[in-house]
Structure formats: structure tokens, C-alpha cells
Amino acid sequence: MSEVVEKSKAPKEPLFSKKNKKLVTDPLTDNNPVTIQVLGICSALAITVQVEQAVVMGASVIFVMILGNLIISLLRNMIPSRIRIIVQLVVVASLVIIVNEVLKAFLPDVSEKLSVFVGLIITNCIIMGRFEAFAMANKPWPSVMDAIGNGLGYAGLMIIVAFFRELFGSGTLYGFPIFGDYIEGNGLYSMGYMNNNMMILPPMALIIVGVIIWIQRSRNKELIEKN
Amino acid sequence: MAINKDSNSYTFVFAIVLITVVGTILALLAMGLKPMQAKNDEVKKKLDVLSALMTPKEMETIDRSNAAEIFEKYVNLEDALVLDAAGKVKEGLKAFDIDIRREYKDKKLQEADRNYPLFIAKKDGKTFYIIPMIGKGLWGPIWGNVCLAEDMKTIQGASFGHQGETPGLGAEISQPFFVNRWIGEQISDESNEFSKFEIVKDGSGAAMPSRVDGITGGTITSVGVQEMANRCLKVYVSYFNNL
Numbered sequence: 001m002s003e004v005v006e007k008s009k010a011p012k013e014p015l016f017s018k019k020n021k022k023l024v025t026d027p028l029t030d031n032n033p034v035t036i037q038v039l040g041i042c043s044a045l046a047i048t049v050q051v052e053q054a055v056v057m058g059a060s061v062i063f064v065m066i067l068g069n070l071i072i073s074l075l076r077n078m079i080p081s082r083i084r085i086i087v088q089l090v091v092v093a094s095l096v097i098i099v100n101e102v103l104k105a106f107l108p109d110v111s112e113k114l115s116v117f118v119g120l121i122i123t124n125c126i127i128m129g130r131f132e133a134f135a136m137a138n139k140p141w142p143s144v145m146d147a148i149g150n151g152l153g154y155a156g157l158m159i160i161v162a163f164f165r166e167l168f169g170s171g172t173l174y175g176f177p178i179f180g181d182y183i184e185g186n187g188l189y190s191m192g193y194m195n196n197n198m199m200i201l202p203p204m205a206l207i208i209v210g211v212i213i214w215i216q217r218s219r220n221k222e223l224i225e226k227n
Numbered sequence: 228m229a230i231n232k233d234s235n236s237y238t239f240v241f242a243i244v245l246i247t248v249v250g251t252i253l254a255l256l257a258m259g260l261k262p263m264q265a266k267n268d269e270v271k272k273k274l275d276v277l278s279a280l281m282t283p284k285e286m287e288t289i290d291r292s293n294a295a296e297i298f299e300k301y302v303n304l305e306d307a308l309v310l311d312a313a314g315k316v317k318e319g320l321k322a323f324d325i326d327i328r329r330e331y332k333d334k335k336l337q338e339a340d341r342n343y344p345l346f347i348a349k350k351d352g353k354t355f356y357i358i359p360m361i362g363k364g365l366w367g368p369i370w371g372n373v374c375l376a377e378d379m380k381t382i383q384g385a386s387f388g389h390q391g392e393t394p395g396l397g398a399e400i401s402q403p404f405f406v407n408r409w410i411g412e413q414i415s416d417e418s419n420e421f422s423k424f425e426i427v428k429d430g431s432g433a434a435m436p437s438r439v440d441g442i443t444g445g446t447i448t449s450v451g452v453q454e455m456a457n458r459c460l461k462v463y464v465s466y467f468n469n470l
Contacts, residue, residue, distance in 0.1 A: 105260035107371025
């Protein structure tokens with residue numbers, strides 16, 4: 001009963017209060033899920049070769065995370081703590097499968113593009129990380145905001161990394177040639193410019209993420225861990 | 228009413244309820260959507276065959292909505308054949324219903340017992356032979372269709388597909404630049420012997436017949452394409468030689 005009384009006393013928080021807005025904006029900069037929380041690195045290797053893939057993956061992760069955070073947050077007072085990780089896993093896996101099955105039936109072309117990402121979304125540690133760190137302890141609305149923020153933070157970083165990898169690795173952006181046609185050898189290529197094949201290989205994603213982390217922490221010294 | 232959420236019984240009940248609910252939702256969804264998915268798969272199969280037969284320019288006007296109609300216009304399924312591993316015609320089987328992917332995955336089925344469908348298309352008064360292929364990439368199945376010109380040797384068109392190859396690397400096999408490297412290659416030499424395909428890294432593929440340049444960073448998928456082409460196309464060469 002005590003809980004109910006407390007609720008009625010507290011003034012109702014507006015939907016877009018400062019605190020809720022911060023949940024969205026923080027992960028974009030000083031609490032970025034990839035560069036600060038260092039989550040979701042594994043998918044960063046796989047899908048940042050082309051900008052298009054990064055955009056599709058980013059959108060899928062945002063979608064799954066909003067629904068997942070909402071469901072986990074609604075169930076948070078019912079989930080037994082000993083099996084909470086399994087429950088989170090069941091929720092995210094079922095969500096991804098449902099989305100994939102529906103797409104397969106109604107939008108087969110989109111489903112074909114996404115099929116690659118299904119496994120990657122389920123194993124994306126940002127989703128499980130936010131379930132565990134935020135949705136398990138917060139009300140549904142802030143959890144949705146947190147999902148949007150972290151999803152955007154993840155997608156944004158993926159697109160930045162993919163921008164550099166696609167531009168210097170393949171000489172294109174979103175599939176459009178920037179430096180001229182590599183196979184025909186015109187444009188910049190006729191002057192002896194070469195694509196950097198190392199950019200296509202997975203380790204370069206880590207190096208670019210590392211450089212971004214370096215730049216971010218040298219601009220904001222507070223982010224450097226002390227130990 | 229207070230429930231001890233840390234008790235074993237609560238944990239068990241919660242787990243059972245959760246998996247029942249989730250399992251029911253997933254099962255109902257899968258059953259309900261199955262007919263639509265099967266129809267989509269059939270259209271996709273026709274699209275794959277067409278994309279080997281038609282030029283890229285013609286393919287721009289073909290999508291899922293008109294694929295079945297155009298497929299019927301060019302490909303006569305009555306002419307389609309099913310071959311055995313030795314290249315002999317098998318009677319009484321419908322080529323379009325052969326699921327080469329299921330047969331490839333079926334561990335109990337010997338390689339010699341697999342069926343090999345062959346589609347015959349008529350376009351602009353010429354006959355074309357379309358061969359479906361199935362193989363294994365890095366993460367999952369890869370497939371393709373090769374369209375042979377009237378001489379039953381020269382690859383006139385091709386298409387490749389995959390389930391989950393790495394985006395930007397192995398997944399590039401379905402891109403036109405890789406598909407174009409196969410066009411003009413020959414599946415048999417002057418003495419009508421099968422010529423083995425080789426995916427090369429040194430860029431010599433363009434100049435040599437039955438050699439194709441691979442994809443940087445997509446080595447395992449490229450090798451998968453090579454294995455797929457060699458295993459599948461060989462059967463058809465023995466059929467064409469016995470004609």
C-alpha cells in the first residue's frame with residue numbers, strides 16, 4: 001500500500017522532462033554505448049564495411065531495443081532475479097524472430113536484406129546490457145527513452161565508422177562512387193589513387209573505434225577512467 | 228499478498244508461463260504466416276532463374292509482382308528436365324518442385340542420389356539452358372543460377388544469392404561486378420570435357436577461360452562459389468555431351 005500513497009503524492013513527471021531528455025541525449029555523446037560503455041563492438045566489426053548496412057542494422061537495433069526495453073520494464077517486478085538473464089534473452093530472441101517472420105511474409109525484399117542481421121541483433125550486447133542495467137530498474141517510459149538514446153548512439157557510431165571504412169576501403173558512400181569508378185580506373189584512380197584494402201578487413205573497425213574513443217576522451221578528460 | 232520471488236516454485240512457475248506464452252505466440256505466428264512465406268519463396272525461385280536469363284537492363288522491369296507472368300512467358304516448365312548425378316534424364320519428376328537446397332542439406336541422401344533440375348528457356352528465338360546450383364559459404368548456404376547459351380557451353384548470364392554471408396565481403400557475390408566475371412566463361416573445353424573453375428586472387432581471371440577473380444576479404448565465400456560451380460555444373464556437361 002505504501003507505494004501507492006507515495007505515487008499519488010509525487011507530482012506527475014512530464015513526458016519530456018529534463019531527466020527523460022537526458023536519457024536520450026547522454027548516450028549520443030558522453031555515455032555512448034560503443035565508445036564509453038564499450039558494448040556492441042562485435043557487430044561493429046561485421047556491419048561497418050558499408051554505410052547502408054550500418055543504417056539497416058542501426059534501425060533494427062533501435063526497433064528491437066525500444067520494444068524489448070518496454071517489455072522488460074513492464075515485467076521488471078515479476079522477473080525472478082535468478083533467471084533474469086535468461087528471461088531477457090528469451091524476450092530479445094522472440095522479438096527478433098517475430099519481426100523476421102512478419103517481414104518474410106509481407107515484405108520479403110526487406111527480409112532478405114535483414115536476414116544477415118538477425119543473428120547479430122540477438123547477440124548484440126547493447127540490447128542485453130540496457131535490459132539489465134536500465135529496464136530492470138526503471139519505469140516503462142524512461143526505459144523507452146533510454147532505448148531510443150542508446151539505439152541512436154549505437155547507430156550513429158556505426159554510421160561514422162562505416163563512413164570512413166566505405167569511403168577509403170571501397171571509394172563509395174552508400175554505394176555511390178565518390179572517387180570515380182575503381183574497375184574502370186577513371187576519376188581519382190587514373191591519377192594513381194588506390195583503395196585501402198585494409199579498411200575492408202574487420203580489424204580496421206576496431207582501430208577506427210579506438211581513434212574515436214581517443215579523440216572523445218582527449219576532448220573530455222572526465223571520461224578517462226582513473227586506476 | 229506477498230510472493231517470495233526468490234523461491235524455487237515462483238521461479239519455476241514464471242519460467243514455465245514465460246516459455247508457454249512465447250512458444251505459443253511464435254508457433255501460431257509461424258503457422259499462420261507459412262502460406263504467404265511459401266508463396267514468396269516460389270516467386271523468389273522464379274526471380275532467381277529469370278535474373279540469370281534476362282539482361283540486367285531487362286531485370287529492372289521485373290519484380291515480385293510480375294515475376295510469375297514473365298517466367299511463364301519464357302520458361303516452359305513442360306520442357307524442364309531432372310537429371311541424376313550421372314547426367315541421365317530422370318522421368319516422372321517435376322523440375323520446379325525439386326528442392327535442391329533440402330537435398331543438399333540432407334545428410335542421409337548420398338551425393339549420387341541427388342536430383343539436378345535443368346530449365347530450358349526460349350528467348351528471342353534462341354534456346355537457353357538454366358542450371359540451378361547450391362553450395363556452402365562461410366556462414367550458411369549460397370546458391371546461384373547459370374544460364375548457358377545455345378552452344379551449351381558459354382555462360383550467358385548468372386545470378387548468385389546467399390543467406391547470411393558477411394555484408395560487404397562475402398555478400399558481394401550477388402553484386403553485378405562479381406556476376407559479370409562469370410559471363411563468357413565456358414563450362415567445357417574444345418573436346419567437350421568439363422573445365423574446372425578456379426577462383427583466383429591474382430587478378431588473372433578476366434583473361435583466362437574458366438578462371439574467375441575472387442572477392443577481396445571474401446575468400447571463403449569465393450571458394451564456396453568455386454566448389455558449388457564445379458560440383459553442380461559437371462553433371463550437366465555429361466548430359467550435354469550425350470545429347
